Amino acid sequence: MKLYNGPQIIVGLVIFLAIFTYPLWSGAGKAAPVPKPQPVPKSVATQCVADTAYMRTSHMTLLNYWRDEVVRDGDRLYVSASGKTFNMSLSNTCFECHTSKVKFCDQCHNYLAISPFCWDCHLTPKEKK
Numbered sequence: 001m002k003l004y005n006g007p008q009i010i011v012g013l014v015i016f017l018a019i020f021t022y023p024l025w026s027g028a029g030k031a032a033p034v035p036k037p038q039p040v041p042k043s044v045a046t047q048c049v050a051d052t053a054y055m056r057t058s059h060m061t062l063l064n065y066w067r068d069e070v071v072r073d074g075d076r077l078y079v080s081a082s083g084k085t086f087n088m089s090l091s092n093t094c095f096e097c098h099t100s101k102v103k104f105c106d107q108c109h110n111y112l113a114i115s116p117f118c119w120d121c122h123l124t125p126k127e128k129k
Contacts, residue, residue, distance in 0.1 A: 035111045038103035049078065049086050049093065060116065063090060090118060095125050102127060 003009070040048075048055065050062065066088040069075045078086045087093050098104045101124060109116060 032111060035107035037105075037107040038098075038100055040097045041099075046097075047080075047082065047084055048097070049080050063118070066090070090122055091125060100127055101125050 050058075055062075066078065069078075070088050076088050078088045080086060095101075105116075108114075
């Protein structure tokens with residue numbers, strides 16, 4: 001069986017595959033820059049609810065625990081591992097130090113393509129200038 005216009009078909013398929021797969025191989029080995037969230041100002045920083053490593057990986061676990069304790073049990077006080085007591089409040093406790101949602105929270109959430117459901121119930125904090 002003879003393939004008519006075989007070379008042109010093969011060239012056309014190669015060009016099609018190159019164009020179709022370009023987004024995959026053009027960015028190979030390149031990653032988006034790691035976010036650098038705004039640090040807490042030295043004048044505000046006292047002590048966080050938990051250490052930085054825990055908060056980077058498990059802050060949603062803590063916030064979900066807080067939500068359950070406040071909404072279901074009416075308990076509003078949290079005692080950290082260091083023994084310090086905190087008010088279980090995203091708006092009042094966390095944003096007391098982390099003053100900018102855009103410069104702190106959104107940096108990592110956008111990088112990881114995560115849309116947390118915090119703002120389904122909570123008002124988005126007003127950015128302090």
